Amino acid sequence: MLERILNWRFWPLFFKELNELRRNRRLVGMMLVPPTLNLVLLGLAMNPEVTDLRLGIVDESRTAESRELVSAFTESKSFVTAGYYPSVAELSRALSMGELEAGIVIPSDFATKRTRREVAEVQFLVDSVNSNTGSIAGGYAARIIGALNEKISLNRSSIQPARAESRVSLFYNAGLQNSWFIVTGMIGMLLVMLGSLVSSAAMVKEKEVGTVEQLLMTPAGSGEIILAKMAPIFLLLSLDIGLSAAVGSFVFGVPIRGSFGLLFIAGMLCVLSGIGIGTIIATFTRSQQQAQLMSFFVNPPLSMLSGATTPIEAMPDWMQPLTNLNPVKHFAVLARGVMLKGVGLDVLYPNFLALLVFTAVLVGVSAWRFRKQLN
Amino acid sequence: MKRIIAQTRKELTQFSRDRLTVVLALILPLILMWLIGSSISLTVSDLPVVIQDWDQTPASRRYIDTIRASLTFRIVSLPVGAAPESALDKAEARAAIIIPADFEDNLKRGRESEVQWLIDGTDANTANIMRNNAAMISQAFNRQNGSSGAPAIDAQLRFWFNPGHDSSQYIGPAVFGLVLALFPPLLAALAMSREGEQKTILQVYVASIHAHEYLLGKILAYMIVAVAEWVLTLALAIPIFGLWFKGDPTPFLISSFLYLFCNVCFGAMAGASIPNQAAAIQAVQNVCFLLSFLLSGFVFPLSNIPSWLRWISDLVPARYFIEVSRDVFVRGGGWPATWHVPILLAVLSAVFLFKGWMSLRKMQIEA
Numbered sequence: 001m002l003e004r005i006l007n008w009r010f011w012p013l014f015f016k017e018l019n020e021l022r023r024n025r026r027l028v029g030m031m032l033v034p035p036t037l038n039l040v041l042l043g044l045a046m047n048p049e050v051t052d053l054r055l056g057i058v059d060e061s062r063t064a065e066s067r068e069l070v071s072a073f074t075e076s077k078s079f080v081t082a083g084y085y086p087s088v089a090e091l092s093r094a095l096s097m098g099e100l101e102a103g104i105v106i107p108s109d110f111a112t113k114r115t116r117r118e119v120a121e122v123q124f125l126v127d128s129v130n131s132n133t134g135s136i137a138g139g140y141a142a143r144i145i146g147a148l149n150e151k152i153s154l155n156r157s158s159i160q161p162a163r164a165e166s167r168v169s170l171f172y173n174a175g176l177q178n179s180w181f182i183v184t185g186m187i188g189m190l191l192v193m194l195g196s197l198v199s200s201a202a203m204v205k206e207k208e209v210g211t212v213e214q215l216l217m218t219p220a221g222s223g224e225i226i227l228a229k230m231a232p233i234f235l236l237l238s239l240d241i242g243l244s245a246a247v248g249s250f251v252f253g254v255p256i257r258g259s260f261g262l263l264f265i266a267g268m269l270c271v272l273s274g275i276g277i278g279t280i281i282a283t284f285t286r287s288q289q290q291a292q293l294m295s296f297f298v299n300p301p302l303s304m305l306s307g308a309t310t311p312i313e314a315m316p317d318w319m320q321p322l323t324n325l326n327p328v329k330h331f332a333v334l335a336r337g338v339m340l341k342g343v344g345l346d347v348l349y350p351n352f353l354a355l356l357v358f359t360a361v362l363v364g365v366s367a368w369r370f371r372k373q374l375n
Numbered sequence: 376m377k378r379i380i381a382q383t384r385k386e387l388t389q390f391s392r393d394r395l396t397v398v399l400a401l402i403l404p405l406i407l408m409w410l411i412g413s414s415i416s417l418t419v420s421d422l423p424v425v426i427q428d429w430d431q432t433p434a435s436r437r438y439i440d441t442i443r444a445s446l447t448f449r450i451v452s453l454p455v456g457a458a459p460e461s462a463l464d465k466a467e468a469r470a471a472i473i474i475p476a477d478f479e480d481n482l483k484r485g486r487e488s489e490v491q492w493l494i495d496g497t498d499a500n501t502a503n504i505m506r507n508n509a510a511m512i513s514q515a516f517n518r519q520n521g522s523s524g525a526p527a528i529d530a531q532l533r534f535w536f537n538p539g540h541d542s543s544q545y546i547g548p549a550v551f552g553l554v555l556a557l558f559p560p561l562l563a564a565l566a567m568s569r570e571g572e573q574k575t576i577l578q579v580y581v582a583s584i585h586a587h588e589y590l591l592g593k594i595l596a597y598m599i600v601a602v603a604e605w606v607l608t609l610a611l612a613i614p615i616f617g618l619w620f621k622g623d624p625t626p627f628l629i630s631s632f633l634y635l636f637c638n639v640c641f642g643a644m645a646g647a648s649i650p651n652q653a654a655a656i657q658a659v660q661n662v663c664f665l666l667s668f669l670l671s672g673f674v675f676p677l678s679n680i681p682s683w684l685r686w687i688s689d690l691v692p693a694r695y696f697i698e699v700s701r702d703v704f705v706r707g708g709g710w711p712a713t714w715h716v717p718i719l720l721a722v723l724s725a726v727f728l729f730k731g732w733m734s735l736r737k738m739q740i741e742a
Contacts, residue, residue, distance in 0.1 A: 126533065148528060
């Protein structure tokens with residue numbers, strides 16, 4: 001048995017491919033540099049955090065009460081004072097020029113109403129061109145004013161009012177680091193895309209220089225040819241799983257709370273589906289340039305419909321179920337489960353199975369297409 | 376001038392013969408814009424939450440009703456006997472709310488009553504939204520309960536420019552700029568590097584056409600393609616994102632023209648310096664798309680990017696164009712808010728054009 005394995009025709013072919021890959025510096029560079037660079041860049045740049053919002057102030061009251069309100073805003077990290085404006089018109093002009101993200105207008109009767117214990121009204125203007133920043137800024141403002149109101153009502157009466165209070169505990173990512181979300185989502189995307197890029201380049205090159213015929217003349221069967229072609233790419237790209245986990249942990253401090261083995265196996269499935277996609281693309285094209293242009297039709301849906309960088313819940317309702325057809329999505333769920341939540345296969349098995357099925361289908365179709373083309 | 380036009384016509388004929396490229400140029404921008412525009416958004420609603428109510432009293436049910444009334448959350452049922460944390464583990468819920476057994480008792484006795492919110496922080500931005508909402512729900516509950524009386528200060532929140540928090544108003548104008556940052560330079564780069572790869576540049580060398588005429592002819596041809604793409608994408612963007620001109624459209628029109636020119640010049644420059652089509656595609660794809668995606672303020676505010684990285688965004692044309700297109704479609708500030716954009720785009724175009732001309736001359740000498 002062992003002898004049969006050692007004498008298998010597959011091995012010479014495998015080492016030939018491995019050597020070819022090793023000598024192709026550009027291809028090896030393509031496997032190492034982009035994943036690292038992409039993870040670092042995306043992790044740093046894709047940050048929707050809302051802090052230090054520029055707040056413009058129109059204070060027509062100019063009293064201790066109005067200054068108390070302003071300082072409640074500036075004490076929080078969410079807002080910084082960008083300037084005082086003499087009139088509402090000036091403030092609106094600054095808002096529409098994009099110089100401010102928010103503005104507060106305190107009317108002249110603010111202090112009088114406060115002393116009379118009437119409801120003192122203030123206007124809070126938010127630039128919500130960026131809908132996310134806008135609604136978070138509005139939430140901050142409501143919380144700050146709510147807290148101030150509670151403080152005032154405590155001062156007014158000595159009896160503690162009966163209140164319900166939300167005590168929030170943040171799970172899995174207590175520091176709310178958005179890079180953790182991005183990194184765990186991007187790993188799968190990079191693996192699939194690199195797999196497809198490298199494998200389609202390697203396959204098409206054989207076609208371009210016309211060496212497929214030479215391969216066919218060898219005693220190896222078409223299955224063995226494909227296997228020998230895919231195996232070295234697969235092995236090298238599997239190293240990228242470790243590389244990206246290392247980049248995540250050293251640069252952004254992303255933990256791996258669950259089993260690294262599970263993550264690695266899921267990553268290998270991602271690489272395999274990428275190789276499958278790349279091979280399918282290669283069978284439809286004649287040149288590297290065409291293969292790359294073809295991938296413009298495949299990669300955007302893979303990356304956009306994955307929830308890797310933005311929440312799936314923010315997509316339109318009809319689009320959300322479509323994400324289940326995407327291996328990148330299932331890997332993102334797996335990676336977040338293993339790395340951030342520390343859960344295992346007992347919880348993640350639906351995603352793992354889905355990934356397994358996609359990989360099997362993609363590899364199967366690609367082998368079938370390739371074999372058809374060889375014959 | 377005649378030679379430039381002849382070159383342009385030759386280029387357009389060649390372009391229209393390649394089916395894959397025509398589809399790529401005219402259909403793919405539309406698909407991509409629609410796909411990105413509808414899938415990228417941070418505005419979440421209907422987040423599933425589970426509730427464990429240990430109290431089961433009218434007060435706790437009123438609290439649950441307050442949660443139900445908010446658009447952010449959708450209550451899903453927790454299987455009997457399951458711990459609420461396990462719903463977070465399984466990603467069946469994004470938050471778990473635990474109402475303690477003495478909730479109503481405490482309220483009746485005038486004490487503070489704590490409701491525990493366990494929030495899944497995996498997605499930091501969504502977690503932040505949930506945290507804000509958790510605080511607001513308790514405030515709303517207290518107001519309804521009448522326990523806190525009339526508030527001392529009443530803040531009237533006004534959301535300007537985009538009162539409905541409609542994220543397509545934010546993403547739409549930007550994704551329009553993003554696809555125009557990818558396809559025009561890609562096509563120009565392909566056309567340019569093809570000459571270098573297939574050595575057809577030599578034929579140009581022996582023809583009586585100067586390098587600058589040749590370059591301008593190519594740029595003009597791909598400008599025409601780019602304008603066609605601009606018209607198509609704009610025609611689609613207006614209905615699907617519900618956009619319309621809020622102010623003076625002239626800054627937008629002038630900036631659009633310069634922006635397309637700038638991108639085509641960049642593509643020509645990249646193509647002239649990389650005489651290999653596959654490598655040129657990769658270069659344009661990485662530089663144009665990645666930079667325009669990440670460092671243009673497309674979804675994520677530029678102010679969050681570390682300053683050592685942020686200066687790059689000053690060189691990204693999409694950044695300026697997105698400013699203008701958001702201004703004209705959402706804010707409506709007009710010339711006073713956007714006068715600098717056409718100037719900067721013109722400067723960037725001049726730089727790319729000059730670099731392209733230099734590399735083309737080098738390519739001719741080398742070939």
